[in-house]
Amino acid sequence: MIYLDNAATSWPKPPEVLKAMTEVLERAGGNPGRSGHRLSIAAARVIYDTREEIARFFGISDPVRVIFTGNATHAINLALKGILRPSAHAVTSSIEHNAVMRPLRSLEKQGIHLSIVPCTRDGRLDVRDVEMAIKSTTRLVVVTHASNVVGTISPVAEIASVAHRAGALLLVDAAQTAGVITIDMRAMGIDLLAFTGHKELQGPPGIGGLVISDNVDVSQIEPLIRGGTGSRSESEEQPDDLPDKFESGTANLAGIAGLGAGLKWIKDRGIGKIRSHMKKLSQTLIDGLLAIPEVKIYGTLDSERSVAIVSFTVVGKRVSEIGLRLDEEYGVLSRVGLHCAPAAHKTIGSLPEGTVRLAPGVFTTMDDIREAIKAISRVVRS
Numbered sequence: 001m002i003y004l005d006n007a008a009t010s011w012p013k014p015p016e017v018l019k020a021m022t023e024v025l026e027r028a029g030g031n032p033g034r035s036g037h038r039l040s041i042a043a044a045r046v047i048y049d050t051r052e053e054i055a056r057f058f059g060i061s062d063p064v065r066v067i068f069t070g071n072a073t074h075a076i077n078l079a080l081k082g083i084l085r086p087s088a089h090a091v092t093s094s095i096e097h098n099a100v101m102r103p104l105r106s107l108e109k110q111g112i113h114l115s116i117v118p119c120t121r122d123g124r125l126d127v128r129d130v131e132m133a134i135k136s137t138t139r140l141v142v143v144t145h146a147s148n149v150v151g152t153i154s155p156v157a158e159i160a161s162v163a164h165r166a167g168a169l170l171l172v173d174a175a176q177t178a179g180v181i182t183i184d185m186r187a188m189g190i191d192l193l194a195f196t197g198h199k200e201l202q203g204p205p206g207i208g209g210l211v212i213s214d215n216v217d218v219s220q221i222e223p224l225i226r227g228g229t230g231s232r233s234e235s236e237e238q239p240d241d242l243p244d245k246f247e248s249g250t251a252n253l254a255g256i257a258g259l260g261a262g263l264k265w266i267k268d269r270g271i272g273k274i275r276s277h278m279k280k281l282s283q284t285l286i287d288g289l290l291a292i293p294e295v296k297i298y299g300t301l302d303s304e305r306s307v308a309i310v311s312f313t314v315v316g317k318r319v320s321e322i323g324l325r326l327d328e329e330y331g332v333l334s335r336v337g338l339h340c341a342p343a344a345h346k347t348i349g350s351l352p353e354g355t356v357r358l359a360p361g362v363f364t365t366m367d368d369i370r371e372a373i374k375a376i377s378r379v380v381r382s
């Protein structure tokens with residue numbers, strides 16, 4: 001089996017991740033921050049240590065500004081709904097995932113104003129277009145760090161500069177980049193970063209987070225949910241302290257432990273090495289597909305300017321048929337369709353059917369890529 005669906009979720013997970021998840025439940029399985037006994041304290045320690053690791057990993061200094069959520073979608077909803085009030089203006093791009101588009105469309109119905117900056121057909125976002133879309137009422141600019149359809153990387157540091165010049169905040173959806181591209185929020189000027197644990201951060205499903213940079217005034221952000229935090233239990237009001245203001249209910253302890261082990265695994269290998277491995281894989285894949293005349297590839301075709309996500313269609317064949325045959329006849333696992341990002345497919349010109357998406361992961365080998373190219377050329381020609 002050749003698993004090329006890592007953009008949906010990475011697989012397999014490093015054994016250290018599975019071990020950390022089992023161990024934490026065996027050895028530290030109390031409810032963190034609730035009781036005062038040793039198992040509860042041990043659980044809280046694991047969570048705090050992971051918070052610290054994440055803060056360091058993304059270049060912020062205060063770990064309590066790492067807010068754990070269920071996934072990137074939850075983190076994006078927290079940021080958008082927490083910040084945008086009726087009549088505020090927001091700017092986004094035309095390649096966003098529905099994790100961004102759907103909450104924004106819902107907020108539009110409640111009175112926010114939205115500008116969607118068109119990207120080029122290969123998924124590039126021009127910072128001058130973002131600058132032109134920003135107005136005096138713009139409160140938030142929200143962009144994906146890399147497209148989940150074509151992998152194209154957005155110039156987030158430049159976008160941060162134009163957003164800040166206008167007094168707006170920048171929210172970056174790092175679902176496809178966290179773990180494969182170095183993200184230093186301070187250096188890049190990112191105010192809010194939404195990440196998910198189960199993709200290239202090597203963690204399990206069900207854990208993600210919103211990282212709020214040191215300069216953001218959190219009193220301006222409303223919680224998405226309210227409830228028990230284990231702190232200030234005498235009060236029926238949500239506490240203002242971080243992270244409790246934004247984290248109600250029992251934490252996903254096993255998920256957080258797994259995420260922590262995933263981060264450590266990435267650090268031990270080195271994110272630079274991971275990125276260069278992924279670039280080689282994706283460029284080989286792109287070049288191999290370019291040699292098949294029936295195949296149309298989308299995106300920049302340049303692994304320097306994208307993460308390892310390659311989308312293609314085949315003249316005269318349905319994407320569903322290609323995906324099914326790759327799986328059943330050759331054991332190549334891809335994802336076909338619209339990838340929860342209809343706006344991106346509209347931008348690249350692949351509506352209504354979408355594309356076949358191939359996403360190598362850190363465990364993918366060059367042999368896997370060569371086998372996948374052979375399989376695709378056979379499916380295309382028969």
Ligand SMILES: Cc1ncc(COP(=O)(O)O)c(C=O)c1O
Nearest residue numbers: 071072073097099148173175196
């Ligand atoms: C660009 C992008 N944003 C957001 C998400 C949502 O991530 P999650 O399903 O973990 O919430 C995804 C998932 O595919 C994605 O690719």
